[in-house]
Amino acid sequence: MKAIRVHTFGGPEVLQLDEVPVPQPGRGEVLIRIQAIGVNFIDIYFRTGLYPAEPPVTLGMEAAGVVEAAGEGFTQLAPGDRVAYCMARGSYAEYAVVPAWQVIRIPDSLDFESAAAAMLQGMTAHYLSHSTFELQPGHVALIHAAAGGTGRLLVLMAKMRGARVIATVSTPSKAEIARRAGADDVVLYTQQDFEAEARRLTDGRGVDVVYDSVGASTFEKSINSLRPRGMLVSFGNASGPVPPVEPLLLSRKGSLYLTRPTLFAYCATPEELRWRAGDVLGWVADGKLTLHIDKVYPLAQAAQAQIDLASRKTTGKLLLK
Numbered sequence: 001m002k003a004i005r006v007h008t009f010g011g012p013e014v015l016q017l018d019e020v021p022v023p024q025p026g027r028g029e030v031l032i033r034i035q036a037i038g039v040n041f042i043d044i045y046f047r048t049g050l051y052p053a054e055p056p057v058t059l060g061m062e063a064a065g066v067v068e069a070a071g072e073g074f075t076q077l078a079p080g081d082r083v084a085y086c087m088a089r090g091s092y093a094e095y096a097v098v099p100a101w102q103v104i105r106i107p108d109s110l111d112f113e114s115a116a117a118a119m120l121q122g123m124t125a126h127y128l129s130h131s132t133f134e135l136q137p138g139h140v141a142l143i144h145a146a147a148g149g150t151g152r153l154l155v156l157m158a159k160m161r162g163a164r165v166i167a168t169v170s171t172p173s174k175a176e177i178a179r180r181a182g183a184d185d186v187v188l189y190t191q192q193d194f195e196a197e198a199r200r201l202t203d204g205r206g207v208d209v210v211y212d213s214v215g216a217s218t219f220e221k222s223i224n225s226l227r228p229r230g231m232l233v234s235f236g237n238a239s240g241p242v243p244p245v246e247p248l249l250l251s252r253k254g255s256l257y258l259t260r261p262t263l264f265a266y267c268a269t270p271e272e273l274r275w276r277a278g279d280v281l282g283w284v285a286d287g288k289l290t291l292h293i294d295k296v297y298p299l300a301q302a303a304q305a306q307i308d309l310a311s312r313k314t315t316g317k318l319l320l321k
């Protein structure tokens with residue numbers, strides 16, 4: 001089968017289309033014939049070596065497809081089942097072996113592309129809005145990169161929970177996408193000071209929570225945008241990882257909370273995974289959550305997809321097929 005692998009860490013040029021044997025499922029695993037693959041920023045971190053892995057690394061965490069074979073010890077999935085997953089590396093390929101407990105059945109009305117587009121970023125938006133900081137009516141949330149894959153879904157879910165959303169984006173066309181997702185106010189953080197805007201839009205009080213996937217370039221102003229006892233949810237590094245933080249900073253800025261969550265910790269059990277995936281795929285199936293698939297690339301053009309994602313050119317979701 002074909003698989004996109006990296007043998008040494010580096011830029012997009014290290015992605016290689018290799019011919020490798022089809023993997024075989026062991027106990028508690030299933031083999032999936034992949035139909036659509038989600039592209040995520042985490043794939044770039046594994047390519048560059050920011051997140052550790054032993055090469056050769058087959059990239060990709062997320063895909064939708066058909067169960068081809070099931071290993072022993074798990075009877076709830078059978079060959080032919082339409083499924084999706086997003087927490088097992090190796091999805092930039094024609095087949096992947098995945099722990100069976102991580103595999104979710106797709107509702108009949110959902111196509112493979114939609115399922116692959118919804119899983120990782122949708123479940124991330126779910127845990128951020130429902131668990132890390134449980135948004136309620138009356139809360140004001142500042143959401144960065146709000147036209148991106150995760151950001152846009154987070155805006156939609158924050159609005160579903162009744163919060164007020166201040167969104168940041170880099171361009172007027174991205175501002176339009178954030179507005180259509182329901183953002184109450186949109187700040188062009190490439191032109192405007194988002195800290196000053198967050199203060200102005202909350203009459204000086206500051207926001208209850210900042211969801212910051214941008215990292216290094218926004219961290220300081222994100223902290224400064226919070227109300228006393230507000231929470232900074234630093235969940236990504238699109239502009240680079242946040243440098244070390246002195247706990248006394250949180251004290252000086254008003255007894256703030258800082259957390260650096262991961263999807264894995266918020267889908268740690270089958271029950272939690274099924275709750276989030278059931279909500280997300282169910283909402284997509286019944287039209288409550290709309291997806292925005294920006295572009296679908298052939299598997300062999302995975303490097304181009306990563307270049308586009310990292311260069312801030314894209315909106316919503318990128319897929320490989």
Ligand code: NDP
Nearest residue numbers: 041124145148149150169170213236237238239262263312
């Ligand atoms: P996006 O579609 O959001 O793309 C990244 C966006 O970040 C860009 O479009 C851009 O939006 C913004 N950005 C700001 N500065 C930069 C920069 N210097 N370089 C590149 N992009 C920049 O990607 P994803 O939805 O896949 O991921 C977003 C972030 O969320 C990533 O950091 C990812 O690691 C994180 N994440 C974390 C998870 C977790 O559980 N912790 C799970 C899923 C994602 P604009 O042009 O508007 O500035």
